[in-house]
Amino acid sequence: MTFHDAPHPPLLAPKSDDLLRVVFESAIDFAIFSLDAEGRVTSWNAGAERVLGYTETDILGQSGDVIFTPEDRTAGLPALERGDARTHGRAEDERWQMRKDGTRFWASGLTMPLSDGSGFVKILRDRTESHLAGQRLSENEERFRLLATNIPQLVFRCVADGSRTWGSPQWVEYSGLDQPQSLGLGWLNAVHPEDRALTLAAWQAAASTGECYVEHRVCRAADGAYRWHQTRALPVMSAYGEETGDWIGTMTDIHELRELKDRQDVLVAELQHRTRNLLAVVQSVATQTLRSSSSLESFGPEFSSRLRALSRVQGLVARAAESIALRDLIEGELSAHGAASRMEAVQAEGPPVTVPTLGAQALGLALHELATNAIKYGALSQESGVLRVSWTVEEADGERAVRLEWRETGVRMPQGETPRRKGYGRELIERALPYQLNAKTELQFLDNGIRCLIRVPLL
CATH class of the missing domain: 3.30.450.20 (PAS domain)
Known part of the structure; x- marks a missing residue:
């Protein structure tokens, strides 16, 4: 409650009747006291003692300015307040006041001149809680504004x-x-x-x-x-x-997060597709190896070797987005056989070119079969043998393709006809690559070594 909208109370006469005295003393939530023309206290109710801490004995005859803060007394506000009350009939204020023990409280006050001109009456109420709540609200609003x-x-x-x-x-x-x-x-x-x-x-x-x-x-x-x-x-x-x-x-x-989520969904779907495809490839490799193996003892090493080749290709696929550098595919397979081969007899050259990840798997297995054969029977098994792997990019009829040649020379080939029985490597090159990659392949057993041509369309 403030005094801004309160009706003007009746001016107190120097001597109050009994009823007014009862009202005066019963208003314990309000400090009500009177001052003479010089600002000395002439009356002091129980509410004033409760709010301000001074007893009637302490304060009567003393300057009422003691309830003002030191800085307000220095600025002369007590006298200015009495002057405003005398001039305008009332003076309202909202300010910090002082208790007897030196503590401060926020008060809402009203000062009015007595009707006989002998002094003033002042009504004061402690509004500290509501003032601090208002301050906290203002501070919270300011913090919200700064944050927002x-x-x-x-x-x-x-x-x-x-x-x-x-x-x-x-x-x-x-x-x-x-x-x-x-x-x-x-x-x-x-x-x-x-x-x-x-x-x-x-x-x-x-x-x-x-x-x-x-x-x-x-x-x-x-x-x-x-x-x-x-x-x-x-x-x-x-x-x-x-x-x-x-x-x-x-x-x-969250635009970027949405795009990442969409990309993640695509990658999960691609991973599921690759997993199913990989399982199918492993099953095919196992079946073909078993069919071409002369015994279970020979099946184990051959199957393990092909699984390792498949694993190397999958490692490249996992690190790639949509395509794999052909050189990485070739050099990765040749390096994997380096400890057991004459790598000084290997030449690999060609321009930078990438192949789709979907085709890298089959192409990697084909390179593995060629390298394994070279180590066991071909250019990397004989001192006079040389292996040259080269590739170029061709464009014809609006189609772009990579042409890879695997050429072994200096090899003493076995006497007799070209092998009639097709092993897994030959099946892979002559049948699987054309089917899976729309590739064109040619495998030749020449007098001085194998020559393999693989032409793969590029997307």
């Missing part, structure tokens, strides 16, 4: 149906809608037309859930691009746990 105008999110205040009452400067700058344009549901003009119904539905549901959550696209005024935002809002609660009717929310840019 400095965080990267778009902050807003609204009512329960989503009607805006305020938008942060970041919102105005981002959306291009000023405060008047954003008020009410005007802010929806920045939301993508396809997302507005979803957004309104989220606000309708918020009344029952106590929270608004929606992901929608918001137009960025700088370039007209719609970017995904996550909007969250909660009701503001009073100190007593009651809703105030005010809601506060933020809009956070």
Whole structure:
């Protein structure tokens, strides 16, 4: 309670009747006292003793200026207050006052001249709690303002149906809608037309859930691009746990997160596809190896060797996005056999070119079969042998392809006809590569070594 709107109390006469004295002494929440023309205390009620700490014996005849803070006394405010009361008939104030023990409290006061001109009456009430609560509220509002105008999110205040009452400067700058344009549901003009119904539905549901959550696209005024935002809002609660009717929310840019999630979904689907495909390849390798093996004892080492080759290719595939450097594929397979071969007899050359990851698996297995054969029977098993792996890029009829040649020379080939029985490596080169990669292949057993041509279309 302040005195701004209170009716003027009747002016006290120097001598009060009994009823007025009872009222005067019963108002223990109010300090009521009188002063003479020089500001000395002439009366002091029980409320004054309770609020200010001075007994009637302490204060009567003393200057009433002692209830003012030192800085206010130095500034001459007690005399100015009495002067204003004399001139205008009343003087109201809201300021810090002093108790007898030196502590301060915030008081709301009213000073009026006595009707006979002999002095003044002053009514004072302790308003410290409400003043501090107001200060805390102002400080909280200031902290909210600083936070809301400095965080990267778009902050807003609204009512329960989503009607805006305020938008942060970041919102105005981002959306291009000023405060008047954003008020009410005007802010929806920045939301993508396809997302507005979803957004309104989220606000309708918020009344029952106590929270608004929606992901929608918001137009960025700088370039007209719609970017995904996550909007969250909660009701503001009073100190007593009651809703105030005010809601506060933020809009956070999650566009990159959405793109990463979409990319992750694609990668998961690709991983599942590759896993199924890899299992099928392993099954095929096992079947073909078993079919071409002369015994179970020979099956084990051959199958293990091919699985290691498959593992090397998968390592390259795992690190690649959509394509693999052909040189990495070739050198990786040759290096894997380096400890058991004459690597000084190997030449590998060709321009930078990449092959699709989908084709790298089959091509890597083919290179493994060629390298294994070279170590066991070909150029890398004989001192006079030389292995040259070269590749070029060709373009014909609008098609771009890589042409790889595996050429072994200086090899003493076994006497007799070309082997009639096709092993796994030959099946892979002559049948699997054309089927899986639309490749064109040619495998020749020449007098001085093997020559293998593989032409793979590039995407």
